[in-house]
Amino acid sequence: MSKRISSIIGWILLLVIGVFWISFGYSSWFLLLVPLSYISFTISDGSIQKLRKLTITQVVLILFALTVSVAIVFGLIQLANYVINDQLHLTGATKTFSQIVAILIALYPIKILFGSFVYKVYENLNTTNH
Structure with missing residues (x-):
């Protein structure tokens, strides 16, 4: 393709x-x-093409990091949902906007952490192959 x-x-x-x-x-x-x-x-x-060079340990570490990242994002979104619905009692457009902002805020720290972890694994692949 x-x-x-x-x-x-x-x-x-x-x-x-x-x-x-x-x-x-x-x-x-x-x-x-x-x-x-x-x-x-x-x-x-x-x-x-770089994925073919990954070892089993690196694949397991990436999958573990992905699982932890998803769990953290899910927890942060649930916390935001609790605050928006039960503590602040938001409704309508304010609630929708707050939920979108909460999801974006929850995703960025994990994106940065998981992305840096994967980047280090890829950089390790590049240094061991040269």
Whole structure:
């Protein structure tokens, strides 16, 4: 598959997720579509070739870090939901806007932490191969 086609597929998947999220709200299908779009982008930029060089230990560490990151994000979103609904008693557009902001705020620290962990693993691959 060409790099351009896989990049287009990734953007189409992200666009579909955005449109459906705005139109119908969150769906569990997004848990499947987001990794598919990520895989599509890694194919398009050629970094999928680096995955073949990963050891079993590195794969287990990445999966463990991903699991911990998802658990932390889920906990932060649940905490924000509790504060928004039970403590502040927000409703309407204010509630919706607060939930969107809370999700974005919960995702960025984990994105930075998990991204830096994966970056270190990839950098370790580059230093051991040269």
